[in-house]
Amino acid sequence: MLLEKLAKIEKRFSEIEAKLCDPSIISNRDEFTKLSKERSDLDEIVPTYREFRTLLADIEEYEGALEGDDDDLKAIAKEDLPGLKDQRGALEERIKLLLLPKDPDDTKNVIIEVRAGTGGDEAALFAADLFRMYCRFAESQGWKVEIMSASETDGGGYKEVIASISGKEIFSHFKYESGVHRVQRVPVTESQGRIHTSAVTVAVLPEAEEVELNIDEDKDLRIDVMRAGGPGGQCVNTTDSAVRITHIPSGLVVICQDEKSQHKNKAKAMKILRARLYDKIQAELSAERATQRRNQVGSGDRSERIRTYNFPQGRITDHRVGLTVHKLEAMLGGELDGFLQSVRAHFQAEALKDND
Numbered sequence: 001m002l003l004e005k006l007a008k009i010e011k012r013f014s015e016i017e018a019k020l021c022d023p024s025i026i027s028n029r030d031e032f033t034k035l036s037k038e039r040s041d042l043d044e045i046v047p048t049y050r051e052f053r054t055l056l057a058d059i060e061e062y063e064g065a066l067e068g069d070d071d072d073l074k075a076i077a078k079e080d081l082p083g084l085k086d087q088r089g090a091l092e093e094r095i096k097l098l099l100l101p102k103d104p105d106d107t108k109n110v111i112i113e114v115r116a117g118t119g120g121d122e123a124a125l126f127a128a129d130l131f132r133m134y135c136r137f138a139e140s141q142g143w144k145v146e147i148m149s150a151s152e153t154d155g156g157g158y159k160e161v162i163a164s165i166s167g168k169e170i171f172s173h174f175k176y177e178s179g180v181h182r183v184q185r186v187p188v189t190e191s192q193g194r195i196h197t198s199a200v201t202v203a204v205l206p207e208a209e210e211v212e213l214n215i216d217e218d219k220d221l222r223i224d225v226m227r228a229g230g231p232g233g234q235c236v237n238t239t240d241s242a243v244r245i246t247h248i249p250s251g252l253v254v255i256c257q258d259e260k261s262q263h264k265n266k267a268k269a270m271k272i273l274r275a276r277l278y279d280k281i282q283a284e285l286s287a288e289r290a291t292q293r294r295n296q297v298g299s300g301d302r303s304e305r306i307r308t309y310n311f312p313q314g315r316i317t318d319h320r321v322g323l324t325v326h327k328l329e330a331m332l333g334g335e336l337d338g339f340l341q342s343v344r345a346h347f348q349a350e351a352l353k354d355n356d
Helices: 002-019 029-042 045-067 071-099 120-140 170-177 264-290 328-332 338-356
Strands: 111-115 142-151 158-166 177-184 197-206 222-225 244-245 252-256 303-309 315-318 322-323
Touching: 002 029, 002 045, 002 071, 045 071, 071 120, 071 338, 111 120, 111 170, 111 264, 120 142, 120 158, 120 177, 120 197, 120 328, 142 252, 142 264, 158 170, 170 197, 170 338, 197 264, 244 264, 252 264, 303 328, 315 338, 322 338
Parallel strands: 177 303
Antiparallel strands: 111 158, 111 197, 142 158, 177 197, 222 244, 244 252, 303 315, 315 322
C-alpha cells in the first residue's frame, strides 16, 4: 500500500516537472505558481522514495545471495543485511512523517503573546525572561521581531507583551509553545532564600491574512480612540492616539497605545485581532475533529502546564514530552533549536500513531 502511494506521488511529480517546461504553462503565471508550489511540496518525499526503492532492491538482491551457491556473496550478504534493514526501517519512518498532512499554518508568521500569571512581580519578571528568550532565538534564526503592545512593570517585567515574529516557517517552530510555563526560583526580593513558584502563559497565534477572514469593519467592529496611558511622557497623554477595537460577533477586544500615531495603533490592533480570530476559528475546528486531540497545543486550551523552569537545579522539563535538559541558562539565552525539535518530533510521532 505504501509503495503504491509513493509510486503515484512520483508519477505526479514527473507530470508536474514536464508541465513546468511547457511554454503555455510558463506564460500562465497563476498556473505556473500553483504547479511550482505543488512541486515544492513533493521535493523531499520523491528523492526519499527513490532512495528507499533502491534500498529495497539491494535488500532483495542480498537476500537472494543468501539462497545462492556463492559462499563469498553469502558472507557479504550476511554481514551487510542487518545494516540495510536498519536503514529501511529508518527511511520508512521518515517517509511516513513526510506523508503526514501538512499543517497549512506552518509557513505563517506568528503573533506571540506572553502574560504574567500567578506570582505577582516575580511572574512579570519571568514573562520578560521568556520573551527575551524567544527574541534571542528569533534573532539567531534571522527572523524579525516587532513588539505590538506591551504593559511593563516598575521592576522591569511585563504584565503582558505581544509581538509579531516574521520570517521563514515561523509557526512550525513556535506552535508547541502555547500553554502555561512554570518557574521555580528564588526571587530577587526574597530575603530568606526561599524558592517561589510562579507562572506565565504563552499564546502563539498564526498570523491571519486579510483574505482568510471576512471582517466587515462597518458592521463587525466598534473602534474607540482615547488618550494613551502609562509611560511615554507628556506627548503620549495629550493626543487621542490609543485605539480599542471590539469585534462585536465574538466579543474579542484589542487595545493598542504604544505608538504616537492613531493610524499605526489601529493597524497593529487589527493585526492582533485577526490572529486571535483565526486562532479561535482553528481551535473550534480542532475541537470538532477529534476529542483525543484536546491535549495537544493548538486546540485552544491554554490552561495546562506544559513546562517547568527550575533555576536551583538548572533544568527545564517539558511535561508533555517527558523531556528534561540541564541547559537552562543556554536556553534562556536563545539556544532553543534542539529542544524545540525534540518537542516537535514527539508530536509528529503521536500523529503517526493516529495515522496508523
